[in-house]
Amino acid sequence: MSLTVVGTMAFDDIETPFGKSDRIIGGSATFIAWAASNFVKPINQVSVVGGDFPQTELDALKARGVALEGVQIKKDEKSFFWSGRYHMDMNTRDTLVTELNVLADFAPHIPDSYQSSEFLILGNLTPQVQLDVIKQMKQRPKLIVMDTMNFWMEVALDDLKKVLKEVDVLLINDSEARQLSGEFSLVKAAKKVLSMGPRYLIIKKGEHGALLFHENHVFFAPALPLEDVFDPTGAGDTFAGGFIGHLAKTRDISFENMKTAIIVGSAMASFCVESSAYSVSAKSRRKTLPAASNSSYSW
Amino acid sequence: MSLTVVGTMAFDDIETPFGKSDRIIGGSATFIAWAASNFVKPINQVSVVGGDFPQTELDALKARGVALEGVQIKKDEKSFFWSGRYHMDMNTRDTLVTELNVLADFAPHIPDSYQSSEFLILGNLTPQVQLDVIKQMKQRPKLIVMDTMNFWMEVALDDLKKVLKEVDVLLINDSEARQLSGEFSLVKAAKKVLSMGPRYLIIKKGEHGALLFHENHVFFAPALPLEDVFDPTGAGDTFAGGFIGHLAKTRDISFENMKTAIIVGSAMASFCVESSAYSVSAKSRRKTLPAASNSSYSW
Numbered sequence: 001m002s003l004t005v006v007g008t009m010a011f012d013d014i015e016t017p018f019g020k021s022d023r024i025i026g027g028s029a030t031f032i033a034w035a036a037s038n039f040v041k042p043i044n045q046v047s048v049v050g051g052d053f054p055q056t057e058l059d060a061l062k063a064r065g066v067a068l069e070g071v072q073i074k075k076d077e078k079s080f081f082w083s084g085r086y087h088m089d090m091n092t093r094d095t096l097v098t099e100l101n102v103l104a105d106f107a108p109h110i111p112d113s114y115q116s117s118e119f120l121i122l123g124n125l126t127p128q129v130q131l132d133v134i135k136q137m138k139q140r141p142k143l144i145v146m147d148t149m150n151f152w153m154e155v156a157l158d159d160l161k162k163v164l165k166e167v168d169v170l171l172i173n174d175s176e177a178r179q180l181s182g183e184f185s186l187v188k189a190a191k192k193v194l195s196m197g198p199r200y201l202i203i204k205k206g207e208h209g210a211l212l213f214h215e216n217h218v219f220f221a222p223a224l225p226l227e228d229v230f231d232p233t234g235a236g237d238t239f240a241g242g243f244i245g246h247l248a249k250t251r252d253i254s255f256e257n258m259k260t261a262i263i264v265g266s267a268m269a270s271f272c273v274e275s276s277a278y279s280v281s282a283k284s285r286r287k288t289l290p291a292a293s294n295s296s297y298s299w
Numbered sequence: 300m301s302l303t304v305v306g307t308m309a310f311d312d313i314e315t316p317f318g319k320s321d322r323i324i325g326g327s328a329t330f331i332a333w334a335a336s337n338f339v340k341p342i343n344q345v346s347v348v349g350g351d352f353p354q355t356e357l358d359a360l361k362a363r364g365v366a367l368e369g370v371q372i373k374k375d376e377k378s379f380f381w382s383g384r385y386h387m388d389m390n391t392r393d394t395l396v397t398e399l400n401v402l403a404d405f406a407p408h409i410p411d412s413y414q415s416s417e418f419l420i421l422g423n424l425t426p427q428v429q430l431d432v433i434k435q436m437k438q439r440p441k442l443i444v445m446d447t448m449n450f451w452m453e454v455a456l457d458d459l460k461k462v463l464k465e466v467d468v469l470l471i472n473d474s475e476a477r478q479l480s481g482e483f484s485l486v487k488a489a490k491k492v493l494s495m496g497p498r499y500l501i502i503k504k505g506e507h508g509a510l511l512f513h514e515n516h517v518f519f520a521p522a523l524p525l526e527d528v529f530d531p532t533g534a535g536d537t538f539a540g541g542f543i544g545h546l547a548k549t550r551d552i553s554f555e556n557m558k559t560a561i562i563v564g565s566a567m568a569s570f571c572v573e574s575s576a577y578s579v580s581a582k583s584r585r586k587t588l589p590a591a592s593n594s595s596y597s598w
Contacts, residue, residue, distance in 0.1 A: 088483070184387070185525070185526055185527065185528070186524055187524050187525060187526040188526055205507065208504065208507035208508070209507070209508070209519070209521065211524055218524050220508070220521030220522070220523075220524060221521075222508065222519030222520075222521060223519070224519075225485055225486050225510055225517050225519060226484070226486060227484055227486040227487055228484065229484075
């Protein structure tokens, strides 16, 4: 069992109604790898960073069993940078700044040692890069999971639709599902999105849980109600990492096991939003699973 | 096992982004009784109507096993009237008109035949009337469930707090929980509300499901994702009717059984919002439970 993770490794600036943190480590592949490394090793990371990305963060990932052969380091360039401001509900946000930097001309290269990966997750990234990675895999992975965001629906919809035809599972949030489908009802939206390619669709609703759609079935997974939400950044990627990590560990890609994988992803994400945001490794080191409970939780 | 239901029997005007319906039958006690009558008989109804309330609607309730001895008919007055407009999300709404009419000086009278009720549900109504009913019960029911709304928090908060001290279960929606507690986090809100009297708190979140809080436990019940939401009016009361109906039928008021009761209430409510709104009896007659499923549903 091996897992390849593709995505960004980046710096984030986060503002919430309760505080502000400057240039913390973020990126879809960073969060996914941290979360998934609780379940499987090795994790084959594919990404690109600038010379400004701290070696300590790379070392910390390596210590978790994350292979970095597929991570390009462009010494004279700057890492991808994103800045956002969360609204009072801590569930919606505005993007303030997006600086592509090294991401602008990123051409991923899949090392030979990654080729046998049974599981592939395409974190939020340019659809063209996501498609490029799929094409470089000599043998199609057993399961391809993909995340994306509204930004790509606006600037690269045609490319995005090409990737959708190649993946098994799409992970998006409720507003993205509405935007991609043009439907307000999430049930109608799901039907349209499933007709675009993926056999499974997971709609993330933050504190309201997540929905898994497949053929004519739907599963509604609750989220752990939290007393304090400190920083939701990376929650979706942590969810994705827990989801694919559980599937890769159990090597069972049935609908039934995906239900469990969503519960695992939700539990991981609950730790992510509660933790302090000063560094992703500090956040992620705390991400161990709580005692199993299918029905109720204690405060 | 017997159940007493207290609440309004009324006329509603409903506007949604998709249509408008004039003077349909509504009211908290009407919806609760229709839903609960799927589970227990007799249902002891306590309410007040004007001479304009159709005899056919009263007959339809009677045929469902609803005792009407506690329903006062004031022939020369008008029934309670409410008018509201739903927002695009079909989950939030504005009240346009509230005409108390017969409700303005309603003094409930509990008939002797209702006195042995083991279960009492106080539908949304003046807190003073809710308190009056509790005081008239010679023997305290095994379980008292109460619904209320933001309106009473604004105009009768002191009375509302008195009722809260006397009930076992409070049913409110998320915005009402925030308003009553002054807390944005629903977990914090729940702690404050539980300190006001009720041992159980159910926070309804519409399409996002419902939360049950008790001591240091929380249960998150999903809602059935719906393709079409036609008219959400009465959904909360139908939920309440299914909830208390299941508890009264099983006579088990444990936390575990309340979880099941919430799932039952959610299933009943899903039928309510899907059905056409031209008459509550037409809506309610369709409210039979779908095939049991704890985990996933078919479209």
